[in-house]
Amino acid sequence: MIPALKPGDKIAIIATARRITLPEIEVAISTFESWGLQVVLGQSIGASYNYFSGDDALRLQDLQQMLDDESIKAIICARGGYGTTRIIDQVDFTKFRQYPKWVVGFSDVTTLLSHIHNFGLESIHGIMPLLFPKEGAEPSIETLRRILFGKEVTYTVAPHEFNRTGTATGQLVGGNLSIFQTLSGTRSDISTDGKILFLEDLCEYLYNVDRMMVHLDRCGKLANLAGLIIGDMSDMLDTPVPFGKTAYEIILEHTGKYNYPVCYGFPVGHEPLNLALVCGREAVLHVSAAGVKLEYS
Template sequence: MLSHRLKPGDTIGIIAPAGPVDKHKLEKSFAFFENMGLRIKLGAHIYDQYGYLAGKDTNRLADFHQMVADRSVKAIIFAKGGYGTGRFVDKIDMELIQRNPKIIWGYSDITCLHTAIRQATGLVTFHGPMPVSDIIKNEFDPVSAQLFKQLFDPTNLIYSESISPLTVYREGEATGKIVGGNLSLLVQTLGTPYEISTKDKLLLIEDIGEEPYRIDGMMNQLRLAGKLKDAAGIVIGDFAEAEPERPPSLRLEDIWKHYIRNYKKPVIAGFRIGHCFPHFSIPLGVKATLSTRTKTLQLTPGVQ
């Protein structure tokens, strides 16, 4: 299910479903959206704080439901990640989302929302940079900014080595819906009603601040759960701040090779998707093709 594209003059809703938001930092991001001709509506609890959370679970959930129900709001943009979205994922009114499908945009801790919403409703959502986490930073670049235009015009995206060097770990070509996101959040879904389905899908993984041994453990958990075997191919995004705190350590390349050593499907690493710049934003749940022959990831539009 695709959401309707944005038009100049539309209103976007900004809420904080995870970590607390600095008011000054969020307000710095407003110009970016206003320059695209968008109006901004903030969640009632956007600046709440409850420890490491942006307010109580009930209030963060209420902000989300309010934005979904508000017919004037055409897209929901999450202010930042952090931690906490999974605390209310089982309370989300999926029927409300089905009745009011709209653009949902974010990444990192938002991965659990992407997975739960897509698998319950079929709605395509967007893995992309967020106001406080990315847009206000000096490193926020033209490529990352340009990709927001896919929300205004249905766009066939092509990721090639014109954006970053890519490393082929297993040859092949596969087509399927692209799913996934933050590796640690994907692992947290295992054994729950929101466990990610990778059957015949392209699996995207990325993360930040995880040492190689931790990434190794999470990949092993996906392996034992059958998620790697089920996938049609693997898209390895950015793994930022993954340096080991002390030697000895395996390299990330060693970990990838270990977990796909008997894999018969395409695996490519080096995609600038995740906690990085440029941050190549993509729709999740659309048909995509991963090809090692052309070293590309091609995706169909996420809006209509």
């Protein structure tokens, strides 16, 4: 169990992927400080190497330093983009496994969350500092605060026409569909058997969504789930010759042959309402005609 934060604790903000400037995260820094936390910034904040927040060596050093520093009680990834997979295999998690702490992020950070899951440790799929100023992000920030400080969270969601009813119990795992799919066969790959998988994505071509779902199914990632949560599939793209199905319809096609409960439209993903989820924690998913309830057992 990862210790809950308390006022006075130090947390670190780093960037493992796309570059980011200090002004872009000032709202988040002020928010964390209002919670009574001390914020430590990594060298990757404000650094620049082409697309990235510093070259691979700097971003790796930043992540390693914060993982090893016992005074840092949580690591918050500033933004996603791309870049975490470039450094993940060079990270030494020895000390982190001895003295675990919260790691927070989503999108490209799915790599880090999945890698940590294989150590039997929890992490948080939640809003990142870049997005704190977004209109409508307040509930997302509050759910992150509650989980960091050890408070209970229970989520209720409206029904969706594609939902498949039932109750599922299992560890909650997942994240960004495109990242989760590319982790197959790597050291960051995880088993989904008996687990509740959640998926979301942004700006993917619909034929790519189909290809990724085919791949996950062929890899056995869909067959033995306890349950499936589909979040936002935001700003999907199409080709000049239309693919002919929405992202939800594509996912429905590839999961329709299985019997576990599935919910669509869960508020997780690249939207202001991105409810924080504890990856690796035992959860219960209730899907009924009246709606959806997700709670931790």
